[in-house]
Amino acid sequence: MARALLRWASFTSLETSSRLPFVLLPRTLNTRAPSLSFSSSTAAAASNYLHLSDDQLMAQCDMDTFKASGPGGQHRNKRESAVRISHRPTGIVAQAVEERSQHKNRAMALTRLRTLLALKGYYCTHLIYEIHILVRKAIDLDGYIPPSELLQILPAKSTIRGKDVGPQIGPNNPKFALGMQALLDLIFAVEGSVSETAKLLGLSTGALSRLILSDDSLRVTVNELRTSKLTMRTQETRLLFFTGSMASSTLILSISNSVPSMPKLRLCWTMQFHTPHVGVTKLDHWCKLLP
Amino acid sequence: MTLRFPFPVRFALPPVLAASLRRLSILSRSSSSSSPTPLLSSDHRPPLFLRPPVFAASRTDLHDFRRWAESLALAAGPRLSASDGGPDAALLRRELAWLVEDATVAAASESGVGEELRLRVELEELYRLWRARIEERRPFQYIVGCEHWRDLVLVVKEGVLIPRPETEMVVDLVAEVEGFEKGLWADLGTGSGAIAVGIGRMLQEGGRVFATDLSPVALEVARLNVERYELKDKIELRRGSWFEPLRDVEGKLMGLVSNPPYIPSSHIPGLQAEVGQHEPKLALDGGEEGMDHLLHLCEGSASALKSGGFFAFETNGDEQSEFIADLTSTKLGNFFHSIKMISDYAGIQRFVTGFRR
Numbered sequence: 001m002a003r004a005l006l007r008w009a010s011f012t013s014l015e016t017s018s019r020l021p022f023v024l025l026p027r028t029l030n031t032r033a034p035s036l037s038f039s040s041s042t043a044a045a046a047s048n049y050l051h052l053s054d055d056q057l058m059a060q061c062d063m064d065t066f067k068a069s070g071p072g073g074q075h076r077n078k079r080e081s082a083v084r085i086s087h088r089p090t091g092i093v094a095q096a097v098e099e100r101s102q103h104k105n106r107a108m109a110l111t112r113l114r115t116l117l118a119l120k121g122y123y124c125t126h127l128i129y130e131i132h133i134l135v136r137k138a139i140d141l142d143g144y145i146p147p148s149e150l151l152q153i154l155p156a157k158s159t160i161r162g163k164d165v166g167p168q169i170g171p172n173n174p175k176f177a178l179g180m181q182a183l184l185d186l187i188f189a190v191e192g193s194v195s196e197t198a199k200l201l202g203l204s205t206g207a208l209s210r211l212i213l214s215d216d217s218l219r220v221t222v223n224e225l226r227t228s229k230l231t232m233r234t235q236e237t238r239l240l241f242f243t244g245s246m247a248s249s250t251l252i253l254s255i256s257n258s259v260p261s262m263p264k265l266r267l268c269w270t271m272q273f274h275t276p277h278v279g280v281t282k283l284d285h286w287c288k289l290l291p
Numbered sequence: 292m293t294l295r296f297p298f299p300v301r302f303a304l305p306p307v308l309a310a311s312l313r314r315l316s317i318l319s320r321s322s323s324s325s326s327p328t329p330l331l332s333s334d335h336r337p338p339l340f341l342r343p344p345v346f347a348a349s350r351t352d353l354h355d356f357r358r359w360a361e362s363l364a365l366a367a368g369p370r371l372s373a374s375d376g377g378p379d380a381a382l383l384r385r386e387l388a389w390l391v392e393d394a395t396v397a398a399a400s401e402s403g404v405g406e407e408l409r410l411r412v413e414l415e416e417l418y419r420l421w422r423a424r425i426e427e428r429r430p431f432q433y434i435v436g437c438e439h440w441r442d443l444v445l446v447v448k449e450g451v452l453i454p455r456p457e458t459e460m461v462v463d464l465v466a467e468v469e470g471f472e473k474g475l476w477a478d479l480g481t482g483s484g485a486i487a488v489g490i491g492r493m494l495q496e497g498g499r500v501f502a503t504d505l506s507p508v509a510l511e512v513a514r515l516n517v518e519r520y521e522l523k524d525k526i527e528l529r530r531g532s533w534f535e536p537l538r539d540v541e542g543k544l545m546g547l548v549s550n551p552p553y554i555p556s557s558h559i560p561g562l563q564a565e566v567g568q569h570e571p572k573l574a575l576d577g578g579e580e581g582m583d584h585l586l587h588l589c590e591g592s593a594s595a596l597k598s599g600g601f602f603a604f605e606t607n608g609d610e611q612s613e614f615i616a617d618l619t620s621t622k623l624g625n626f627f628h629s630i631k632m633i634s635d636y637a638g639i640q641r642f643v644t645g646f647r648r
Contacts, residue, residue, distance in 0.1 A: 065456070065636040070376060071608050072637055073457050074554055074575050077378075077430050077565035081456040083636070100389055100439030102456035102636070 049089070049117050050178045054110055061085040061113070063106065085109045092116050114177035119184065119221045139189035144200055146182065153179030155211065159202030171215040180218050183211075184225070192226035338436025338446050340393040344409035352414055353391070360387050360421045367425045375563045377428065386431040390421065393435045428564035438483070445483050446515050450508035452574035454485035457605070457635045458550050462489035464603045464633065464644055465546060473497040474545025477595070479533050479588065480504055482574060484513030484526070486548055491517070491525040500526045503536050506573060533584070534591040544596050549588055550605040555581035581607050582614065589619055593626040596647035602627075608639040615643045 049057060063085045070076070082097035083105040094116055096108035146160065152169045153176055154161050169175050183197075190196040198208040212222050336342070364387060368380025378386070394417060396409040412420070423429040432438040432453045438445050440454045441462060447453050465471055472495040478487040481502035491500050502517075504510050510528050517526045529536035537544075554575045559567060566575070577583055585604060592602050606612045612632045620630040627645045635641035 063636055064638065072635065072639055073455060073605065073607060073641065074452070074550075074552070075558070075562060075566065075607075076376070076455070077432075077453065077563060077570075098385060098388075101441055101443075102459050103441040104439065 048181075049087075050114055050181060054107075054174070057087075057113070058085070058106075058110060060089055061087050061110075065102070081105055083109050085113060087113055087117070090117070090120075092120075111172075111174050111177075114174060115180070115215075115217055118177040118181035119217055139185055141189060141200070144186070146186070146201060149175065149178035150182035150186070150201075151179075153183070153211065154201060154203065155207055157203070157207060161202065171218075176215070180215070183218075184221060187222055188225055192222075194222070194226070336436075338393075338448075339390075339411055340435065340437060340444070341446075342411040344396045344411050346410040346413050347407045348410050348414045349407055353395070353408055353410075356414065356417055356421075357387065357391065359418070360390075363421065363425050371425075371428070371564075375561070377563045377565065378431075383425070386424070387421070390417070390424075390431070390435060393437070428568060430565040430569050433569065440485050441489055443485070443488060443516075443520070445485055445488070446512055446519070447483050448508075448512060449569065450506065450571055451512045452482040452509075452570055454483055455550075457637075457641055458486065459489075460633070460635060460642065461486050461548050461550065461603055461605060462493075464642065465490050465548060465601075466493060468546060468601045471498070471546065471601075475499050475501070475540060475543055476546045476548065477501045477503065477537055477540075477544055479547065479549040480551050480574070480584075481513050481528070482509050482550070484516040484528075486550065487513065487526050488516050488520050488522060490548070491522040492520060494525050498525065501529055501537055501540065502526055503529045503531055503533070505530070505532050506571065509571075509574075533587060534595055537595060541595055542597055544600055546601040546603075547588070547592050547596060548603045551577065551584035551588060553577040553581045553585060553605070553607040553611060555579065555607070577607070582611055585611065585615055586618070589615060589623060593623060593647070598647055600647040601644065602647075603642055603644045605642055606640075608635075608641055612640040612643050616645075619643070619645055 049060075052060075063083060065081075065083055081100070081102045082095065083102055084093060084095040085106070086093045092113060094109045094112035096105040096112065099105040099108050146154075148165065151158075151161050151165045154165075155168055169179065186200065187194070187197050190200070194208055194212070195205045198205045201208065203211075213219050361384060364383035365380050368378065368383050371377035371383075372379040394411050396411075410417070420434050424431060424434055430453060432447050433449055436446060436448055438447050438453050440456075441459050445454060465476070468474075471490075472493060474497075476490055476494075476499065478484075478490065478500055481487050481504050484502055487500045487502035494500070502513055504513065507530065510530055513528055517523060517528065534541075552573065552575050554562070554577055556576055556579055558581075559572065559576055561567075562575075577585065585606060588602075588604055592600075596602065604615065606615060616630050616632050619627045626648055628648055630643065630645040632640045633642040633644060
């Protein structure tokens with residue numbers, strides 16, 4: 001409980017996006033809990049780890065260097081400059097081996113972590129159960145105004161991009177992840193339509209496609225969104241839940257179906273998630289909210 | 292075309308750098324006569340990435356080199372890693388990419404087909420260098436003449452220890468000490484000057500690092516690195532054994548750091564060839580238990596540090612750290628307090644830190 005409260009405290013101090021509807025992802029489910037509640041008093045607002053500074057984000061991570069056999073140090077010539085960081089709150093792991101110093105591999109792994117966090121969405125945390133779930137932000141398309149993070153990654157020819165936005169930020173910039181996150185929210189909100197997204201961003205469809213193609217992981221995620229049959233028609237149900245594993249999906253479903261106050265869910269999508277550079281393919285499970 | 296490759300390319304170095312490069316070539320030649328390690332003929336040349344790109348090769352030539360070098364790496368990797376824990380094929384391929392990166396002017400993939408590439412060494416030399424990497428097990432860092440360490444690119448060459456990734460953390464440990472920016476620091480056995488440069492870059496007005504080493508080759512390399520990062524007013528290099536050159540600042544130091552030789556003598560013959568056959572024994576061999584120098588450092592720190600001063604020493608790991616931590620908190624407990632062991636990122640207790648009472 002103490003840990004959960006601590007986490008709640010640290011989340012609310014963050015710059016948070018607007019309050020999102022959320023569902024629960026059990027991590028360490030407290031079975032003695034009387035019932036599951038969705039009241040806002042027990043729910044943390046969706047937190048956006050991308051707003052953390054490098055130091056703050058790193059403080060939430062464990063870092064290691066692939067357990068080397070043997071004593072390391074002066075004994076070895078170059079083996080341990082490869083770096084792996086795991087983000088404790090989400091369990092996301094990012095790594096880098098190709099840079100020439102440990103310091104730079106760490107920075108690269110952190111950038112990758114930001115990318116992975118951005119691709120997955122926003123985290124909602126339940127105060128009592130230490131439960132996390134990922135959601136995409138619901139967007140009101142009428143009078144849509146892109147956030148500045150998104151404007152920054154758009155090419156200069158975008159008609160909605162003001163002169164004051166500054167030069168375009170590319171995939172190698174750590175801030176790219178924030179823009180990518182907002183872009184994915186929008187693409188998700190328009191049910192995967194690239195042309196409609198382009199229109200809202202004052203770009204030609206070709207220009208937006210080039211932007212999407214400029215980053216491999218962005219391209220893969222957009223394609224997943226577009227080819228899936230998951231996009232929903234009404235605002236209330238336009239929500240996907242990333243659950244991390246089959247076990248947690250099953251648990252969420254059983255909770256949602258047994259507790260009357262819970263929104264109804266259905267497991268609807270199992271995605272093969274290939275993490276570039278890490279060479280790991282794993283299955284992510286998504287649930288959708290039923291009206 | 293001319294935009295991509297502004298020919299003729301002139302090697303425009305800042306005056307400081309050009310001067311220090313000249314000095315390196317002169318001094319390393321003169322020191323080679325006094326050094327016990329026979330220096331290779333290429334040794335007096337500047338690191339690959341600092342040489343002028345005065346050679347040319349076609350894209351196809353470089354492609355052929357890469358294919359040849361890659362097949363050599365793939366064939367040798369499994370053998371080398373199995374025999375003495377040497378580099379595997381994946382690491383060798385990364386090294387190959389870095390070698391090409393240092394030897395060429397523009398990224399090979401960026402330009403169109405049929406163009407000439409500018410190289411910093413002759414193509415034939417590139418073949419020779421890679422053969423030496425695989426067949427002689429010459430460390431990659433000596434071949435390119437540099438090592439990337441933290442956010443620095445440090446010059447290294449035969450005769451000086453290649454700074455290790457683990458040691459990067461020593462600089463972080465120093466940065467955690469309150470008021471470190473304005474204090475007097477000493478890096479004992481500085482080698483390439485890695486730790487000293489790492490600390491020197493964070494210092495403010497009044498802050499200073501004394502970097503000592505017994506080896507003249509090491510001091511010359513350290514001097515080059517200090518000059519490349521324009522830290523001459525922050526880092527003072529002194530020749531001598533451990534505390535010897537620091538008598539004038541005894542009891543005035545805010546902090547002491549060192550990555551002393553700590554490998555037990557009996558382990559030296561079994562080291563991976565890159566280390567055992569090419570790196571200076573002076574920087575590796577720590578005596579029978581590996582702790583000869585660490586013990587000397589602990590004892591010397593008591594008089595070198597001022598009250599409240601900080602020390603951080605790298606050790607061979609776990610057992611050595613426990614021994615040093617135990618020694619400094621019991622037998623030398625009158626002098627030190629708050630002794631801590633700190634793990635490297637592979638989970639090995641790599642460092643011992645503490646404060647002078």
